[in-house]
Amino acid sequence: MIEDIAKQFNFRGKLVKVIENTQGNINKTYILIYENGNTLDKYVVQKVNSTVFQEPYLVMKNIELVTDFLQKKIDTTHDKDHKTLNIIKTRDGENMCTYVNEAGEKEYYRAFNYIDNCISYDNLKDSKNPEKLAYEVGKAFGHFQKLLVDFPVNMLGETIKDFHNTPKRFNDLLLSIENKVTNRAYGLSEEIVGIISRLKECSYISASLGKTIPLRVTHNDTKLNNVMLDENTGEGKVVIDLDTVMPGSSLFDLGDGIRSACSASFEDETDLSKVYLDMELAKAYLEGYLEEMYEHLTPDELNNLVLSIKVLTYELSTRFLTDYINGDTYFKIKYAGHNRDRFLNQYALLQDIERKQPELEAFVSQKVRSLKKQ
Ligand code: GN1
Ligand code: MG
Numbered sequence: 597m598i599e600d601i602a603k604q605f606n607f608r609g610k611l612v613k614v615i616e617n618t619q620g621n622i623n624k625t626y627i628l629i630y631e632n633g634n635t636l637d638k639y640v641v642q643k644v645n646s647t648v649f650q651e652p653y654l655v656m657k658n659i660e661l662v663t664d665f666l667q668k669k670i671d672t673t674h675d676k677d678h679k680t681l682n683i684i685k686t687r688d689g690e691n692m693c694t695y696v697n698e699a700g701e702k703e704y705y706r707a708f709n710y711i712d713n714c715i716s717y718d719n720l721k722d723s724k725n726p727e728k729l730a731y732e733v734g735k736a737f738g739h740f741q742k743l744l745v746d747f748p749v750n751m752l753g754e755t756i757k758d759f760h761n762t763p764k765r766f767n768d769l770l771l772s773i774e775n776k777v778t779n780r781a782y783g784l785s786e787e788i789v790g791i792i793s794r795l796k797e798c799s800y801i802s803a804s805l806g807k808t809i810p811l812r813v814t815h816n817d818t819k820l821n822n823v824m825l826d827e828n829t830g831e832g833k834v835v836i837d838l839d840t841v842m843p844g845s846s847l848f849d850l851g852d853g854i855r856s857a858c859s860a861s862f863e864d865e866t867d868l869s870k871v872y873l874d875m876e877l878a879k880a881y882l883e884g885y886l887e888e889m890y891e892h893l894t895p896d897e898l899n900n901l902v903l904s905i906k907v908l909t910y911e912l913s914t915r916f917l918t919d920y921i922n923g924d925t926y927f928k929i930k931y932a933g934h935n936r937d938r939f940l941n942q943y944a945l946l947q948d949i950e951r952k953q954p955e956l957e958a959f960v961s962q963k964v965r966s967l968k969k970q
Pocket of ligand 1: 619620621622623648816817819822837840863912
């Protein structure tokens with residue numbers, strides 16, 4: 597099947613191997629290896645999840661605009677240290693091709709260049725030097741935001757409406773309880789009260805967006821494994837998974853990035869004693885991020901850097917819980933109860949972040965003071 601799809605793209609040589617990559621929670625990703633004489637060329641082919649992304653062509657239009665813009669910047673500054681994804685067009689010159697499966701459903705596929713000699717992590721504890729890598733990941737996402745500060749926000753469509761609208765995510769949770777697709781909410785009433793009691797504080801960024809917090813072009817899914825690091829130097833080479841690049845807040849990207857990269861465990865670790873925010877990693881991440889983005893941030897963005905870590909953890913825990921109660925229709929799951937485990941994990945992380953907020957605030961204030969002097 598994937599062989600038929602591959603034929604629709606401009607790949608050179610003979611297809612010799614297909615590897616499935618199971619990292620993402622949404623799309624299906626394959627790495628295709630082609631033989632070309634004595635060389636092997638790799639390509640990435642992805643099936644876009646069209647339940648999640650209801651307008652796949654809009655997703656690809658956004659990605660085309662952003663990657664063309666990034667490629668131009670990389671070229672004009674002769675930047676040898678960074679790359680961007682590039683869309684590989686179909687033989688008909690399109691950004692995507694379609695395929696009708698055995699059930700008669702239309703599937704959407706797109707292709708990208710494969711980034712060689714890079715590595716991505718699901719958790720930094722797997723690496724030799726987690727602190728250095730947390731710094732590099734923060735820097736990479738900060739750099740990505742920085743390159744896009746002069747990209748006209750209104751050129752991009754919203755690929756998922758209200759993606760980081762925290763109160764809306766909360767309402768979705770209430771709806772899931774009300775709709776009773778499953779009765780899974782009953783076992784989690786204490787945690788649900790915990791979610792309700794934090795709503796007000798966690799709605800601040802959404803409520804201020806477009807007012808004191810500027811609307812920017814942001815990535816919106818700054819999960820640790822969405823940045824590829826150079827295998828040898830550990831430096832951030834390319835930011836991937838651009839489906840949600842759209843108007844948003846810099847704080848969404850920072851908060852989600854720290855939530856993901858600086859947790860001491862995987863997102864579905866069930867031993868909750870292992871789930872906490874690693875302060876050394878969080879400080880290193882903030883350091884890397886601020887070095888890139890500090891000069892562009894407004895006072896209200898700077899004031900809410902720490903809050904963003906809490907908000908994005910709150911939001912994702914709410915999303916996992918909602919999906920669990922709705923019967924697991926959004927996130928790919930590997931076993932029954934996977935979304936429940938993810939929820940409890942993020943909820944534990946949220947509580948740990950709250951304990952560490954004062955120390956993080958002190959660190960950020962001191963860092964901002966020192967950057968101000970420079
Ligand atoms: C999804 O696709 P992936 O795995 O990079 C999700 C993010 C969540 C993340 C949690 C479009 O990201 O919002 O934070 O799972 N992406 C979408 O693991 O919903
Ligand atoms: Mg991803």
